[in-house]
Amino acid sequence: MRNYAIIGDSTCDLNKNLREQLGVDYVQMNYVLDGKEYPASLDWEGLSAKEFYDQMRAGKRITTTQVPAESYLKKFQEYLDQDMDVLYISCSSALSGSVNTARVIARDLLEKNPEAKIICVDALNSSFGQGIEIMWASKMRSEGTPIEEVAEFLEKNRNCVNQSAFVEKLEYLRRAGRVTASSAFFGNLIGIKPLLISDAKGQNYAIKKVKGMQKTMEEAVALVKERIIEAEDQIIYISHADSKENAETIGEMVKEATGCKGIFIDYMGPIVGASVGPGTMSIYYVGQEETTVGEA
Numbered sequence: 001m002r003n004y005a006i007i008g009d010s011t012c013d014l015n016k017n018l019r020e021q022l023g024v025d026y027v028q029m030n031y032v033l034d035g036k037e038y039p040a041s042l043d044w045e046g047l048s049a050k051e052f053y054d055q056m057r058a059g060k061r062i063t064t065t066q067v068p069a070e071s072y073l074k075k076f077q078e079y080l081d082q083d084m085d086v087l088y089i090s091c092s093s094a095l096s097g098s099v100n101t102a103r104v105i106a107r108d109l110l111e112k113n114p115e116a117k118i119i120c121v122d123a124l125n126s127s128f129g130q131g132i133e134i135m136w137a138s139k140m141r142s143e144g145t146p147i148e149e150v151a152e153f154l155e156k157n158r159n160c161v162n163q164s165a166f167v168e169k170l171e172y173l174r175r176a177g178r179v180t181a182s183s184a185f186f187g188n189l190i191g192i193k194p195l196l197i198s199d200a201k202g203q204n205y206a207i208k209k210v211k212g213m214q215k216t217m218e219e220a221v222a223l224v225k226e227r228i229i230e231a232e233d234q235i236i237y238i239s240h241a242d243s244k245e246n247a248e249t250i251g252e253m254v255k256e257a258t259g260c261k262g263i264f265i266d267y268m269g270p271i272v273g274a275s276v277g278p279g280t281m282s283i284y285y286v287g288q289e290e291t292t293v294g295e296a
Contacts, residue, residue, distance in 0.1 A: 003083075005079040007075060038270075085116055086116075091130060124201070127269075128239050133154050133161060136153070164195070165195070195219055198290065200293050224258060224283055225257045236255075237283070
């Protein structure tokens with residue numbers, strides 16, 4: 001069996017230490033601020049996380065791009081040149097078209113390298129939801145699981161990665177086209193924090209309006225408690241858009257409610273952060289298979 005690389009992208013929110021521990025890599029998207037394009041580094045090599053979110057708080061609009069085709073070509077070829085196959089685990093196709101570009105590049109490369117394998121899996125998740133799937137893949141690879149079996153496992157189990165999230169303002173997601181909700185939902189949102197799941201298609205789906213931060217956190221934790229499986233064996237991942245204090249509070253609430261093995265908290269990277277806005281928090285865990293499909 002050939003060795004294979006595991007690659008995510010700028011939405012997987014795995015920092016450098018985690019990537020090194022897992023032995024994984026990623027391809028970068030880009031973001032645009034004041035007409036200047038920056039690489040969407042998960043290690044905040046351009047603007048710091050604080051500077052990034054403060055720009056948004058100041059009213060600056062940050063837009064994002066997909067992974068450029070040449071970035072896929074360069075990264076995939078890097079590993080093919082080392083006689084390695086490639087497993088790419090992408091951001092949800094409901095949130096980014098990057099996986100489609102990756103598949104085109106993979107097809108072209110495989111015509112020139114027929115002995116190789118490049119498999120592109122749609123995570124149907126982003127942030128630590130996508131990250132959890134990359135962690136699964138890394139563990140399976142360390143156990144000697146062939147690349148095809150890992151890809152099959154991910155596609156079978158990706159909807160068991162659950163999201164319980166809320167945003168400070170729904171406007172960022174709405175403007176970026178990254179949320180699904182009924183037209184009635186978008187009515188009076190003054191003082192309201194929408195609770196979001198990742199549905200069966202990988203869309204951010206607004207399922208409930210909650211008033212006030214404390215109540216919102218309680219509802220987010222209640223959803224985790226309701227849906228989580230084998231909590232005692234899980235590390236639960238919390239990503240935040242420059243809201244560390246609230247993230248730590250909700251981490252304590254999740255720990256108490258579920259009895260989970262541990263809590264890991266870190267920043268949302270620049271791509272996810274630009275789409276959801278400052279103050280957003282999201283909890284990711286393995287739970288019941290998500291079958292809900294959000295309809296506008």
